[in-house]
Amino acid sequence: MTMNSSSLPNPQLEEASPAPAFNPKTRRMIKILQVLTLFVILVGVILLVKSEAFSFIVGEGSVRGFVVDQNGTPVAGKVYIESTLQEADIANNGYFEIRGIPLGHQTLLLTWMYAGFEAPVEIHRGGITDLGTITVPTKPRADHNIPRLEWR
Numbered sequence: 632m633t634m635n636s637s638s639l640p641n642p643q644l645e646e647a648s649p650a651p652a653f654n655p656k657t658r659r660m661i662k663i664l665q666v667l668t669l670f671v672i673l674v675g676v677i678l679l680v681k682s683e684a685f686s687f688i689v690g691e692g693s694v695r696g697f698v699v700d701q702n703g704t705p706v707a708g709k710v711y712i713e714s715t716l717q718e719a720d721i722a723n724n725g726y727f728e729i730r731g732i733p734l735g736h737q738t739l740l741l742t743w744m745y746a747g748f749e750a751p752v753e754i755h756r757g758g759i760t761d762l763g764t765i766t767v768p769t770k771p772r773a774d775h776n777i778p779r780l781e782w783r
Contacts, residue, residue, distance in 0.1 A: 691730070691731045691732060691733060691734065691754075691756075691757070692734060692754035692756060692757060692758050692759065692760065693728060693729060693730040693731075693732060693754075693758070693759045693760065694712075694729050694732060694737075694739060694754065694759070694760045694761075695726070695727060695728035695729075695759055695760070695761055695762065696726075696727060696761065696762030696763055696765055697724070697725040697726050697727075697764045697765065698710075698721050698725045698727065698741065698743070698764075698765045698767060699725050699764060699765070699766055699767070700766065700767060701766060701768065705721070705722075705723060705724050705725030706721060706725060706743045706744075706767055707721055707723075707743060707744075708720075708721045708741065708742050708743025708744070709721065709741075709743075710727045710729060710739060710740070710741050710742075711739070711741075711742070712729060712732050712737050712738070712739060712740075713737065713738035713739070713740055713749070714738075715732065715733065717729050717731065717732055721743070725764075728759075732754045733754065734754050734755065734756055735754060736752075736753060736754075737751075737752050737753075737754050738750070738751060738752070739751075739752045739762075741765065741767070743767065746767070746768070748765075748767065750762075750765075
């Protein structure tokens with residue numbers, strides 16, 4: 632005996648309601664909003680990566696300073712962080728800065744003309760290690776050893 636009740640819905644007979652159709656203007660507006668949203672997210676990520684907050688989050692720091700000779704004249708050269716791929720040119724005014732350096736004890740290599748120095752530096756999370764002014768000799772040296780560099 633089968634009972635058919637007209638008050639109970641029969642799921643087999645019901646059809647799914649179609650999704651609402653948007654007119655072309657609405658579709659275009661939705662696409663524009665999607666593109667703008669992606670653009671805002673992208674700009675936000677780029678700004679975060681370039682900020683000091685990102686360095687703090689991922690555990691990196693920076694080092695900066697000025698390189699001059701005994702007369703106070705800026706020296707052209709390069710600065711490297713040993714055992715990393717980070718480097719920076721020394722600007723015309725003697726300034727250099729390297730960002731994104733792993734935390735802890737690092738070795739800074741300073742090269743110019745025909746000489747070089749190395750110096751230990753401590754990199755702090757999200758911080759900038761300011762080495763101040765580094766005075767380097769500009770006269771040729773007989774030895775080719777890389778001496779330890781002291782700064783004040």
